[in-house]
Each structure stands twice: as structure tokens, then as C-alpha cells.
Amino acid sequence: MVPYDLYRLLQCPTCASRNLIVTDGGVTCAACGAEYPRCDGYLDFMPRGVKFAYVSKYVSEEEELARELDYRDLAPPLLAAGVRNRALQRLLDLRPTDVVLDSGCGNGKFAAWNADRVRLMIGVDPATLFADEAVKSVALIQGDARRLPFADGTFDKAFSIDVLEHFPRDVIDAYLCETARVLRPGGRFLVFSNTREPSRLQPLVEASRWLGRQFVRAGVYDFEREARRKSDHIKALKTWEDVLDAMQRAGLRPVRVVFWNSVATSFVEHVLMKLGEAIIGRSRKEKARSNGAAPADASAPVSEGAAREIRARQRMRAHLRRRGLVYYALLAVTLFMELDLWLFGRLRSGSYFIVVEKPVVRDR
Ligand SMILES: [Zn+2]
Numbered sequence: 001m002v003p004y005d006l007y008r009l010l011q012c013p014t015c016a017s018r019n020l021i022v023t024d025g026g027v028t029c030a031a032c033g034a035e036y037p038r039c040d041g042y043l044d045f046m047p048r049g050v051k052f053a054y055v056s057k058y059v060s061e062e063e064e065l066a067r068e069l070d071y072r073d074l075a076p077p078l079l080a081a082g083v084r085n086r087a088l089q090r091l092l093d094l095r096p097t098d099v100v101l102d103s104g105c106g107n108g109k110f111a112a113w114n115a116d117r118v119r120l121m122i123g124v125d126p127a128t129l130f131a132d133e134a135v136k137s138v139a140l141i142q143g144d145a146r147r148l149p150f151a152d153g154t155f156d157k158a159f160s161i162d163v164l165e166h167f168p169r170d171v172i173d174a175y176l177c178e179t180a181r182v183l184r185p186g187g188r189f190l191v192f193s194n195t196r197e198p199s200r201l202q203p204l205v206e207a208s209r210w211l212g213r214q215f216v217r218a219g220v221y222d223f224e225r226e227a228r229r230k231s232d233h234i235k236a237l238k239t240w241e242d243v244l245d246a247m248q249r250a251g252l253r254p255v256r257v258v259f260w261n262s263v264a265t266s267f268v269e270h271v272l273m274k275l276g277e278a279i280i281g282r283s284r285k286e287k288a289r290s291n292g293a294a295p296a297d298a299s300a301p302v303s304e305g306a307a308r309e310i311r312a313r314q315r316m317r318a319h320l321r322r323r324g325l326v327y328y329a330l331l332a333v334t335l336f337m338e339l340d341l342w343l344f345g346r347l348r349s350g351s352y353f354i355v356v357e358k359p360v361v362r363d364r
Contacts, residue, residue: 002043005120006139009099013047013149036149042128042140045149052146054171057232058106058127066129070310071107074133075317076327079273080265082334084161084192085113087341091256091355092190094118098156103145103179104163108134118157124148146174153184164193169236169246176250185360189252192353196238199261199349212270240348252356260351261344265337272333277312 010027011018017031026038027045034048058065077085088110094100098118102111105123108130115121115137123134124143134140143149145163158179164172179189199205237243247254262269319326 001041001136001139002038003120003139006043006122006141009122009150009154010045011149011151013045013143013147014049018151039128039142041135042130042142045141045143046126047144047147047149050144050147052144054168056126056166058125058129062127062129065127068306069107069129070313071129072132073314073317074107074109074112074131075313075320077109077113078320078327078330078334079337080269081109082331083260083265083338083341085110086334086338087192087258087353088159088161088190089114089117091258091353092157092159092188094157099154101148101150101155101158101179101182102138103148103158103160103175105134105138105140106162107131108138108140110159110161111138112136122155146171146178148178148182150182152181153187154182156184156187157189158183158187159190159192161192164191164237165233165235167236168234172236172246173249176246176252180250180252180358183358185358187358188255188355189358190353190355192351193237193243194235194351195240195243196235197240197348197350199259199344200347201261201263201344201349204263205261205266208266208270212274240352243352243354247354247356251358253359254354255357256353256355258341258345258353259347259349260353261340261347261349262337262351263344264339268333268337277309277316 007020007022007027010020012020012029012032012034014034015029015032017029019030021028021030025035026043027036028034029036032048036043036045038044076082094114094117096117096119099120100111100114100118100122102108102121102123105111105125106127106129108123108125111121111123112131112134120139121137122139122141123130124141124145126142126144128142130140141149160175160179164175167175183189237246244254316326320330
């Protein structure tokens with residue numbers, strides 16, 4: 001959506017002027033003449049005439065990913081996404097007066113899940129693969145996180161989930177500095193990402209992976225789609241020291257840290273869920289066959305494994321929206337996964353939540 005409140009916060013990402021004119025078709029910058037059209041449910045505020053060396057895969061392969069990612073339809077926040085979302089709510093302490101930025105919002109699921117908790121939720125992403133629910137409840141902007149189209153000090157809170165691991169170091173620095181610029185002094189920013197550091201509990205994680213691999217061997221599950229989703233993970237911040245260093249360079253002060261050693265989580269993801277998805281996906285395929293119909297994905301440009309997983313997810317979402325037994329079972333599994341944060345949250349590992357604050361008086 002493009003609410004009226006959004007316009008007051010904007011500044012030109014091309015020339016940094018705040019002298020913007022709202023027109024029938026969108027917004028025009030009175031200083032540099034750049035035009036930013038209003039599209040279907042969002043504003044296109046990409047900086048004009050700027051060539052960045054790094055372009056996200058989600059932008060360069062947007063069309064292809066649009067078919068593959070199954071991004072339009074949101075399930076309730078459950079499982080790994082549910083753990084992230086619950087941590088986000090707890091660590092960032094969202095309030096009804098907050099203006100909040102989700103920088104690199106993807107399809108906007110985390111923004112949509114929390115939009116009704118705050119005054120204004122704004123999602124920014126260079127790709128426009130937004131979920132229907134996000135289009136309804138989140139102020140959406142197609143923009144570049146290195147040149148955010150907002151005035152200094154606009155936001156009370158900001159968050160970044162599964163973003164930093166995609167960027168090379170110079171982009172991370174630009175991203176963090178730009179986020180710091182648009183936060184108000186005292187404003188807080190939550191990042192969830194991962195370094196290359198192994199967890200000390202890694203043997204337990206590996207045990208689940210091993211079990212999962214046995215399913216792949218038996219043809220029960222296809223990891224191809226999973227691998228593709230993670231194919232542009234660079235993890236330029238290799239260690240925890242790198243993370244702290246990057247935050248410090250952006251002038252952001254660490255307030256809280258919770259590590260995610262995925263012991264319970266990897267058991268759920270690699271064993272329980274994969275088995276569940278395979279069973280649900282298969283039973284559907286068999287049903288289609290016994291009806292004499294060809295599998296629905298016969299001509300689809302995605303592999304059979306990916307199609308099976310998408311099918312399983314669609315079926316699952318239909319169940320979940322009814323909030324029946326399946327929903328509560330998965331909520332229980334989500335809370336089980338969250339045990340990782342409560343039990344091992346202080347034990348250093350690759351995956352981390354960090355809350356940083358923009359100091360009221362900048363350190364020199
Ligand atoms: Zn301008």
C-alpha cells in the first residue's frame with residue numbers, strides 16, 4: 001500500500017532533496033527532476049542514473065525467481081520463520097507509536113506479520129516480489145538500501161532479516177551506514193544473519209543433516225531448491241568480530257545479542273519437516289495420478305523436487321489458515337525450535353540476532 005503518511009518521510013534517493021512533489025502518477029523531485037512512479041501497491045523509488053557494481057540475484061533474476069519462490073501467499077509465522085519473528089518481536093520491542101523500516105524486506109512477510117503492532121511499517125526492497133498480504137498492510141517501496149529514499153532520523157526501529165549474508169563487504173558497510181542515517185538517535189536496529197563460524201554444538205547439527213541426507217538418497221526429498229535459494233550467500237562477515245567491527249564502523253552500538261545454535265532447529269528442518277513435506281507432496285501426486293490426471297507441474301520450468309515442495313507448502317498453508325490441529329502442532333514445533341535461543345543463546349555460533357542502537361550523541 002502507499003499510505004498518505006509515507007509521503008511526508010520521503011527524500012529523493014538520487015539527489016537527497018526533500019523538495020518532492022506528489023503527482024497523479026507518483027512523486028517528482030523538484031530539485032533534480034527525477035520521477036518516481038506509483039506502481040501496483042508500491043512506489044518505485046530506485047535511485048536514478050546510479051550504477052551500482054553489485055546487484056542482488058533477486059533483481060537480476062527476478063522473473064525466474066518469481067515462478068520458483070512461491071512468494072505471493074503468506075502462511076502464519078511458523079517454524080524457522082516463526083522463531084525469527086518471535087525473536088524480532090521480543091528483541092526489538094515494537095510499539096504502537098513506532099515508525100519501522102524493514103530494509104531488504106523480500107516478499108514483506110516479516111513486515112506484514114508485524115504491521116498492526118506499529119504506527120507505520122515500511123518495507124523496502126529492490127525486487128518487487130511482494131506478498132499479497134504485504135501489499136495490503138505494509139507501505140512498500142522499491143528502493144536500494146544503499147540510497148534509502150527517507151530523510152535522516154525517520155525511523156524509531158529497523159530490522160534486517162536474512163539480508164547481510166548476500167552482500168559483499170562494501171555493500172554491507174553502505175547498507176549499515178544508510179540504515180544508521182535514517183534511524184533517529186536512540187533508535188534501534190535488529191539484524192538476523194550468519195557468519196561462517198561453526199557452532200560448538202555442530203556435531204549435534206550434523207547428526208540431523210546426516211539423517212536428512214539419508215532421505216535424499218532414498219529419493220524422499222530434493223535439496224535442489226534449497227541450494228538455489230542459498231546460492232548467493234557470500235557471508236562476507238566471516239566471524240563475529242567482523243560483525244561487531246562493521247556495526248562500529250557504521251556508528252551503531254551493540255545492545256543485545258542472541259546466537260542461534262540450531263540443535264533442535266536442524267532436527268526439525270532436516271528430519272521432521274522434510275519427511276512431512278515429502279509425505280504430503282506425495283500423497284497429493286498419487287491422488288492426481290489415480291484420478292487419471294497428469295501431474296500439475298508437467299510443463300512447469302521447475303524440477304520435480306521443487307514442484308513437490310511447493311505443492312506441499314501450498315497444501316500446508318491451506319491447512320494453516322483454518323487454524324486447525326496442524327497449526328497448533330506446528331506452533332508447538334516452532335516453540336520447540338525456539339528452545340535453541342533460550343538454551344544456547346549465549347553460546348557463540350554462526351547464526352545471530354544482534355540489536356544495535358544509534359547513539360544519541362555520536363561517539364567520536
Ligand atoms: Zn532529486
